[in-house]
Structures are given as C-alpha cells and as structure tokens.
Amino acid sequence: MTNGPRFRFAPSPTGSFHVGGARTALHNWALARRLGGTLVLRIEDTDEARNRPEWTEGIIDALAWIGISADDPHFEGPIFQSAYADAHVAAAQRLYEAGAAYYCDLTGEQVQQRAKELGTTGYDGYSRDRGLEPGPGRVLRFRVPDGSTVVCDAVRGEVEFDNSTIEDFVLVRGNGTPMFLLANVVDDMSMEITDVVRAEEHLPNTPKQQMLWEALGHEPPRWAHVPVLVNEQRKKLSKRRDKVALESYRDDGILANAMVNYLMTLGWTPPGAEEAGSEIFSWADLEAAFRLEDVNRSPAFFDEKKLIAFNKAYIRDLPLDEFVDRAGAELPDDWDRERFRAIAPHIQERLERLSDAAGAVDFLFVGDGVDPELDEASWTKAMTPEWSSSLLGDVTAAYESLPAERWDADTLKVTIEDIMGRFTTETGGAVKLGKAQAPVRVAVTGRSVGPPLFESLEVLGQAESVRRLRAAVTRADEPTAPD
RNA sequence: GCCCCCAUCGUCUAGUGGCCUAGGACACCACCCUUUCAAGGUGGCGGCACGGGUUCGAAUCCCGUUGGGGGUGCCA
Numbered sequence: 199m200t201n202g203p204r205f206r207f208a209p210s211p212t213g214s215f216h217v218g219g220a221r222t223a224l225h226n227w228a229l230a231r232r233l234g235g236t237l238v239l240r241i242e243d244t245d246e247a248r249n250r251p252e253w254t255e256g257i258i259d260a261l262a263w264i265g266i267s268a269d270d271p272h273f274e275g276p277i278f279q280s281a282y283a284d285a286h287v288a289a290a291q292r293l294y295e296a297g298a299a300y301y302c303d304l305t306g307e308q309v310q311q312r313a314k315e316l317g318t319t320g321y322d323g324y325s326r327d328r329g330l331e332p333g334p335g336r337v338l339r340f341r342v343p344d345g346s347t348v349v350c351d352a353v354r355g356e357v358e359f360d361n362s363t364i365e366d367f368v369l370v371r372g373n374g375t376p377m378f379l380l381a382n383v384v385d386d387m388s389m390e391i392t393d394v395v396r397a398e399e400h401l402p403n404t405p406k407q408q409m410l411w412e413a414l415g416h417e418p419p420r421w422a423h424v425p426v427l428v429n430e431q432r433k434k435l436s437k438r439r440d441k442v443a444l445e446s447y448r449d450d451g452i453l454a455n456a457m458v459n460y461l462m463t464l465g466w467t468p469p470g471a472e473e474a475g476s477e478i479f480s481w482a483d484l485e486a487a488f489r490l491e492d493v494n495r496s497p498a499f500f501d502e503k504k505l506i507a508f509n510k511a512y513i514r515d516l517p518l519d520e521f522v523d524r525a526g527a528e529l530p531d532d533w534d535r536e537r538f539r540a541i542a543p544h545i546q547e548r549l550e551r552l553s554d555a556a557g558a559v560d561f562l563f564v565g566d567g568v569d570p571e572l573d574e575a576s577w578t579k580a581m582t583p584e585w586s587s588s589l590l591g592d593v594t595a596a597y598e599s600l601p602a603e604r605w606d607a608d609t610l611k612v613t614i615e616d617i618m619g620r621f622t623t624e625t626g627g628a629v630k631l632g633k634a635q636a637p638v639r640v641a642v643t644g645r646s647v648g649p650p651l652f653e654s655l656e657v658l659g660q661a662e663s664v665r666r667l668r669a670a671v672t673r674a675d676e677p678t679a680p681d
Numbered sequence: 682g683c684c685c686c687c688a689u690c691g692u693c694u695a696g697u698g699g700c701c702u703a704g705g706a707c708a709c710c711a712c713c714c715u716u717u718c719a720a721g722g723u724g725g726c727g728g729c730a731c732g733g734g735u736u737c738g739a740a741u742c743c744c745g746u747u748g749g750g751g752g753u754g755c756c757a
Contacts, residue, residue: 210757212757242757244757305755306754306755309755318683319682319683319753320683320753335755337755354686354687357685357686359684359685360684363683363684363685363753364684364753365753367754368754368755370755371755372755373755375755377754377755377756377757378756378757379757381757382757397751398685398686398687398750398751399750399751399752400751400752401685401686401751401752402684402685402686402751402752402753403752403753404685405685423686425686425687425750426750426751428749428750430692432749432750433750434750434751460693463693463694463706464693464694465693465694466693466694467693467694467695467705467706469695471694471695471705471706472694472695472704472705472706473705474705475705475706476705476706477693477694477705477706477707478706494693494694495686495687495688496686496687496688496749496750497686497687497749497750497751498692498693498694499692499693501692501693501707501708503692503707503708504692504693504706504707504708505707506707507706507707507708508707510719510720514719514720545719547719547720548718548719548720549719611716614716630716631715631716632715632716632717634716635716635717636717639716639717643717645717646717646718647717647718647719648717648718649717649718649719650716650717650718651716651717652716653716
C-alpha cells in the first residue's frame with residue numbers, strides 16, 4: 199500500500215491482450231512506481247467475460263510477463279467493475295436529483311428521426327425541460343452545461359471543447375443499466391484515481407468524463423493521452439487486421455524485456471540514448487526516466503523489424519545458462535539437452551527469436567545414420583569450384599583417420615587448412631577457408647549457413663560427421679545428368 | 682457532416698528561436714574483420730508536407746492549405 203498518486207489500467211477482457219494496451223500499462227506502471235504511487239487494475243467483467251475466466255487470467259498473465267506483477271506493492275487489484283454496480287446507480291440518482299441529468303422518453307430511432315427533420319445530428323435536448331419522471335424505457339441524459347470544457351492533458355497541453363458540440367449524452371439506458379461512460383467515471387472515483395493515462399482515442403470522450411467528475415462534486419484526475427499505435431497503413435492497430443496479441447509475440451520467442459524496451463521507445467526516447475548510441479535500456483532506467491511531458495504526440499508505427507533487433511540484443515545478453523534453459527524449452531522433448539548445451543554458445547548471438555533455436559541446430563539432432571535435409575542449391579554452389587570434389591574427398595579421409603582424442607574444433611580447422619593449401623583456384627590463387635569450408639558444411643548440415651562449422655562437427659562427433667561426409671563424397675562422384 | 686488530435690530520414694525519434702551544413706536508433710547499401718551466417722568496426726543513402734507571416738535570425742512561434750488519424754451508440 200502506498201499513498202502516492204493512483205493510476206489505473208482498465209482493459210476489457212476479450213481473449214487477447216493488445217500490444218497497445220501493454221504499452222499504456224507500462225506507462226502507468228513506470229509512473230506509479232517512480233512516483234511512489236499505485237497502479238490499480240480494474241477489469242470490465244462483462245457477462246461474456248464472466249463466463250470465460252481464462253480471459254481475465256490471460257490479462258493477469260500478460261501483465262506479469264511484462265513485469266507488472268500482482269505481488270508488487272505498487273499494484274492493486276484486480277478489481278472487477280461489477281463490484282461498483284451499486285455506486286453506478288447511486289451516482290445516476292444523485293445526478294438526477296441535482297438536476298444535472300434528466301429523463302427522456304425518445305427512442306434511438308426517434309432521436310434520429312428528429313435530427314433528420316431538424317437537419318442536425320445527434321440529440322437536440324428535446325426533453326431537457328419536460329420534467330419527465332423516471333420510468334420504464336426512459337433514458338437518463340446528462341445536461342451538458344453551456345460554455346466550454348478545457349481538458350488539461352500532460353502530453354497535449356490544454357485542449358478546449360465547445361460544450362455546444364457535445365450532445366446531452368445517455369447516462370442510464372431505458373432498461374436501467376448504466377452506460378460505460380458513467381460506470382467508468384464512477385469506478386475511477388471509487389478507486390480514488392488521480393491520474394488517467396490512456397491512448398489518444400479516448401481524448402474526444404474526455405470532456406464528457408470531466409463534466410461528470412465535476413457534476414459529481416469531484417476534482418477531475420490529471421489526464422494524459424498518449425499517441426495510438428498504428429500499422430503500415432497508419433491505421434490504429436486493430437485486432438482484426440494486425441498482429442496485436444502480446445501473447446503471440448511471447449509464443450514466437452520474443453523476450454519480455456525486449457518487448458517492454460521496444461514498447462517504451464514508441465513515442466518516447468529515453469534521454470541518453472543518443473550518447474549511448476543505443477536504445478537498449480533496463481526497466482530500472484526506463485522507469486526512472488519516463489516522463490509524460492516527453493512523450494511524442496504523433497502516432498507510432500509498430501515496427502516488428504525493430505522489435506526483432508531489440509530481441510536479438512536481449513538474447514545475446516542472456517547469461518549462457520539462462521539461454522540454454524529458455525531456448526531449450528522451445529526444443530522437441532527428445533533432443534539431447536547436453537548436446538544442445540554444447541552448441542548453444544555458438545548460436546546465441548545468431549538468433550532473432552528464441553523459437554528459432556530448433557531450426558538453427560536441427561542437423562545435430564536428426565539422429566545418427568540420418569542425413570539432414572539437403573538444400574540442392576547450396577550443394578550445387580558449394581561443389582561448383584574445380585577443386586571442391588577433391589578437397590571434400592581429402593578432408594573426409596583426413597577426418598576419418600583422426601585419432602578420436604583429437605576430434606576438436608581446432609584440429610578440424612587446422613586439418614582443412616592444411617588440405618586446402620594443396621589446391622588453387624581457377625585463377626591460380628589460394629583457396630580461402632571461407633570457400634573451402636562450404637562443401638564440408640553442406641555435406642554435414644545440408645545447408646550453406648549455420649553455426650560455426652568446426653564447433654558443429656566437434657559436437658556432432660567423429661563417427662556421424664565422417665558418415666555424412668562419405669555420403670557426400672559418393673554423391674559428388676555420381677555422374678551428372680547429361681544435358 | 683460535426684468535433685478533436687497530429688505532421689522531422691523508409692520506420693521510431695532528438696530538437697522548446699541562433700550550438701542544425703538537422704543528431705541517434707532500426708532497416709538498407711558498401712567496405713573492413715571473419716569459419717558460412719551472425720556479432721563488431723568504418724563509411725554511405727536518406728528528412729524538417731506546402732504557402733504566408735513574426736524575427737536580425739525559424740525545424741522550432743503565429744495563420745492558412747494540404748495530408749493523415751481518432752471520435753461522434755440506449756457498444757465497451
């Protein structure tokens with residue numbers, strides 16, 4: 199429990215957790231912690247969500263993944279919106295009794311009909327002075343006062359709205375249930391929220407909320423509307439069209455730290471990034487430096503390429519043991535973990551995602567006596583030089599006759615260097631190791647790219663390495679099809 | 682339609698009137714290093730939407746234009 203400012207995060211459970219939501223949650227979290235305040239998690243437990251408790255659990259999990267832990271003293275909740283149901287009704291009643299709201303018996307269709315006839319849009323205040331009593335089918339509307347409403351926003355400054363452009367909006371439906379707008383304000387008041395930090399899309403609704411706070415006799419919270427996240431078409435990231443589920447990135451092998459770091463740099467750059475020549479920062483540094491006033495006001499494109507770049511950096515910086523554990527968890531169960539540990543240091547700085555680990559080392563795990571899948575193009579290219587076939591044969595023979603105790607990366611390398619010295623290129627130059635290793639690499643791994651070759655051979659072992667080399671030699675000897 | 686927000690390299694941004702010949706990061710390209718690929722190093726490409734003001738001086742302030750986005754429900 200803390201007594202600093204109180205922030206809130208209010209996701210509606212929909213089965214997946216939006217990356218944009220993750221970012222605003224992070225903003226709130228950074229501020230709550232740095233300012234010695236609290237982040238209150240309030241969940242909209244709609245009827246649908248109540249029947250799917252896993253949705254709520256998903257939110258808690260997702261938050262925990264990005265470091266917003268329910269165990270942290272700065273965290274409060276989750277609180278379910280339904281807990282305040284009575285307060286919603288009571289607030290509506292108070293507003294009505296104070297004359298700040300009135301009942302109206304027009305249906306939605308009738309409202310539209312009138313607007314059409316009057317040549318206006320929206321509700322025209324028809325029942326403002328009709329003094330209607332509450333009754334079935336009658337909605338409670340807020341009496342928007344004259345004048346204007348100024349929203350003081352930490353990222354946008356003062357935004358003024360002319361109240362005449364805001365219609366007398368509905369607070370309570372004809373069936374007696376409160377509208378979300380009212381519920382939201384009442385919830386925030388009940389939770390004693392002092393700071394509302396959310397996405398820019400809510401800015402146009404803010405004057406309505408502020409008027410409600412005031413009509414209910416409360417000082418409105420400090421507002422902050424951060425820019426939305428957009429796709430390449432510059433449209434707000436949508437669940438339908440874009441990959442927005444935080445958990446999908448987690449499942450793809452994105453590290454939480456990388457995601458958090460990347461999300462925080464959208465719309466904001468930590469001071470010192472330029473001097474550092476890097477935007478990679480620890481959460482502690484991000485939290486200490488984050489200021490709403492410094493947040494950029496324009497929408498930001500969620501660039502997966504940059505996320506990947508961050509992820510590579512974070513994977514690279516993982517302690518080896520942790521890398522082995524985490525990447526190992528992505529591997530098929532029957533793969534030898536000791537063997538993976540042996541090759542792990544050589545793939546760690548090459549992976550874009552944790553989940554790429556299997557594909558990077560699969561040639562070590564296909565089993566003895568089994569050839570890895572061969573990439574024909576790589577084979578053809580590697581075997582194109584005049585010397586390649588002979589060199590492959592010589593290396594195979596040399597590796598085969600190597601004493602078992604000398605089957606190590608250094609010896610393997612020296613051996614091939616020794617052999618390649620006996621060959622010259624078609625232009626008479628020396629054969630370089632970069633070229634000479636190609637036939638061996640394709641022979642053993644099936645591909646032209648992969649972890650360092652000699653280290654891979656060492657891990658694969660002499661018997662299987664030589665067997666694959668022999669198979670390749672045989673293949674190289676096969677006459678090519680006539681033209 | 683009405684209301685609101687936004688506008689610096691392809692992308693994310695630094696920049697709050699002179700330090701800007703506009704800096705960094707990601708991406709891309711080249712070279713170096715090199716055991717392929719990565720990583721690392723060096724260099725390159727590339728931007729203040731447009732038009733008016735204000736000012737000795739504008740990416741920065743003001744107005745307009747254009748463009749983009751969001752909101753506008755008896756949805757949440």
